[in-house]
Amino acid sequence: MSFPVTLIDLAGSIALLLWGTHMVQTGIQRTFGPKLRAILGTALKNRFRAFFAGIGVTAVLQSSTATGLMVSGFAAGGLVDLVPALAVMLGANVGTTLIVQVLSFDVAAASPALILIGFLLFRRDSSTQSHDLGRVFIGLGLMLLALHQLLALMTPYEDAPSLRMLLGAVSTTPVLDVLLAAAFTWAAHSSVAVVLLIMSLAANGVVPPEAAFALVLGANLGTAINPVIEGVSSEDPAAKRLPIGNLLNRTLGVLLALAALGPLGELMVRIEPDNARAVADFHTLFNLALAVVFFPLLTPYAKLLQRLLPRRVDPSDPSRPLYLDAAARETPIVALGGAAREAMRLADVLEAMLHGARDALQKGDRKVIAETKRMDDVLDHLNTAIKGYLTSLDPDALSPADHRRLGEILHFAMNMEQAGDVVEGNLLPHAAKRLKRGLEFSKEGEAELLSMMDRLATNLRTAASLFMTDDRRAARMLVEEKVTFRDLEAAATQSHFERLRTGRRDTAETSAMHLDLLRDMKRVNGHIVSAAAYPVLERSGELLASRVTDGDGS
Incomplete structure (x- = not known):
């Protein structure tokens, strides 16, 4: 098989991975969306409960972007304080790592069974919920199938000179790795799918561990871009506090991790010789470290965001309260x-x-x-x-x-x-x-x-x-x-x-x-x-x- 044909196969497998992730997210949102939103609304009274609610909801949705959009809606409407909203986002970032941890093990054999269960549920006419749960199982099966195909495609070509040369040029510049992964994650709307793809590349030796860790940092940065873009249409700067705050703390975390990438990479490889598992563990540890560092600083950080992004007051807005002092x-x-x-x-x-x-x-x-x-x-x-x-x-x-x-x-x-x-x-x-x-x-x-x-x-x-x-x-x-x-x-x-x-x-x-x-x-x-x-x-x-x-x- 020629190399251009393999690139088409590779692109198709990546598209299948993204589509499977999309099916899981939409199926979960249709089935449990209102309940998850209610859970978030209840948990937003306390930063500790908000953090763990962010972990749980995002692990179910497989999308910190979806969780961020929910919480941004609460925050923009003035229904929740900024501190617990930021705590939810820290938890959401950790929550995305849980599904990556699960899929980092060899679970490809479950793909046919998941697709079959999903098909049977989807074909049932008695319940809309069964249709949506069927989408979830089919999406999980497609994700596992796509990962298996990616591994199979990479294996014959891991020593191909042209591929080695292409990825080798990229791998020598960690900053470029971060930017490429961030752009790809922004386009794909899924850090889970991108990190799984990076795991496949690392497992087959296509990219060295240090480059894979830099790509993971880029995926974590890229997933924070979409909520900011979603909030650009809002005329009130206060509505942008949460997504911009999440992007800023992730940017700071990426810069610090990038500066210490050499020692961190060596430590991760010594702890976990399996490159795929090392990528998943690095992804988890990065988000846990970010949560540990920023959690005690949420109150002053929220005050800083409020000063930088003051609420816009429009005197001509008829919906603005006038007498609620x-x-x-x-x-x-x-x-x-x-x-x-x-x-x-x-x-x-x-x-x-x-x-x-x-x-x-x-x-x-x-x-x-x-x-x-x-x-x-x-x-x-x-x-x-x-x-x-x-x-x-x-x-x-x-x-x-x-x-x-x-x-x-x-x-x-x-x-x-x-x-x-x-x-x-x-x-x-x-x-x-x-x-x-x-x-x-x-x-x-x-x-x-x-x-x-x-x-x-x-x-x-x-x-x-x-x-x-x-x-x-x-x-x-x-x-x-x-x-x-x-x-x-x-x-x-x-x-x-x-x-x-x-x-x-x-x-x-x-x-x-x-x-x-x-x-x-x-x-x-x-x-x-x-x-x-x-x-x-x-x-x-x-x-x-x-x-x-x-x-x-x-």
């Missing part, structure tokens, strides 16, 4: 007042969404629909900020009245956000559907819908006023408005059916849309009333537990 947490009454003012902004955003939905129903403007949809993101961000702020208050510093007010603010904010979800997820899609299909309501039907939208906006303003005044008369009036709204919905539904019976031009499609809109507006109104009126009436004992009468009809 961190310093006010020491004075609960002031903190609760600020949170209440911030909750009032939710009502303002929701009212803008209602006006946008009304215009979308009346005019059918795509731009209005898109702009109104984006307002729901503002509601989500503000609601998350309010919840995070209130739950950070010391419960022992709150009086019973403070606890009650805190609960009312959370209840109001939650209902405003849920009402916005109904507008974004139900009212606006109906407006978009009407525009796309060119549907028209009758004049009477459209007038009814617009009138009810106006009533929603009025009720929202009443609820916002009641939230600040706690007036029982206004609360009773708002609850009565809910009954009135229900009667209006019933009357509008009845008149709509009357028009259908008289042969008006409402089609079956607009009929269904009309009724859906009525029900959705009723849901929005329910959230508005619940947000402000129910806590006031419940406190005064005027809220009934149920509207259902007793069994005797009384």
